[in-house]
Amino acid sequence: MPLHYAVKTRLVELLDRLGEGAALPPERALAAEFGVSRWTMRQAIRELVADGRLRARQGQGTFVATPKLIQPLALVSYTEALRAQGQTPGREVVTFDEIAADVELAGGLGIGEGEPVHRLERVLSADGQPIGLETTYLSVARFPALRAVLEPTGSLYRCLTDQLGVRFAEGEELVETVIATPREAELLKATQSLPMLLLHRNSRDTDGRPIEVVRSLYRGDRVGFRATLRP
Known part of the structure; x- marks a missing residue:
């Protein structure tokens, strides 16, 4: 299993705990918590944005998206x-x-x-x-x-x-x-x-x-x- 996919799976569990509209912790902090590089964390976050699970707002951060x-x-x-x-x-x-x-x-x-x-x-x-x-x-x-x-x-x-x-x-x-x-x-x-x-x-x-x-x-x-x- 690609590392970023494993990280993505763990992030989905985190999103479920955070709830709709909640802000995602900073990329650097998440990478340190998960024990992976920032590049791997960034890739996982990008895929979740594409999947509609996260929404990036320029200048504000990344947030748990509403359901499709x-x-x-x-x-x-x-x-x-x-x-x-x-x-x-x-x-x-x-x-x-x-x-x-x-x-x-x-x-x-x-x-x-x-x-x-x-x-x-x-x-x-x-x-x-x-x-x-x-x-x-x-x-x-x-x-x-x-x-x-x-x-x-x-x-x-x-x-x-x-x-x-x-x-x-x-x-x-x-x-x-x-x-x-x-x-x-x-x-x-x-x-x-x-x-x-x-x-x-x-x-x-x-x-x-x-x-x-x-x-x-x-x-x-x-x-x-x-x-x-x-x-």
Whole structure:
């Protein structure tokens, strides 16, 4: 067993004793207590930060993190899913404009290449802390009134269902791990070394027509996903 992994295991026991929000003792003191080098201790702490067990605050220290938010892999509102876990959802609009569909986007939305597409990019937050960057694409031809009826910081799903009469039926979602770009890391207040979860989703209505194409990037230290599997 690598030494830093053994140290990491002992640190997890310490975190459980300290409790949520508690400050981690200084790296030098922990290294001396555990009888290891500062490099080994630093490596163990970095992995626990990446795992979401610790949170580093610049100029303040390292603290025991709150548990990860577990989101369902389902066609449900981000707002409702977060509130169900006792968290206050938030959205900050980064971009809300129109672009021309490229080949891939046109295929996902069932439209012609070059046709206009709504692009809505928002930073998602939980209790005021950024956790995700979501970019949603919808056909302008199908939803010409979207910009007039959507409150950009509100629930897009609620707007589509309640005001535009959309009925979600099914979707496909691909999940992979990536490294954030410098821009994405800045928007999420994270370092580029922090693991990210990237979700690609295509949704369809009850008639089988494409509704949206969504690209969602989530901080791997703050969010996890759960799916219900049936034979």
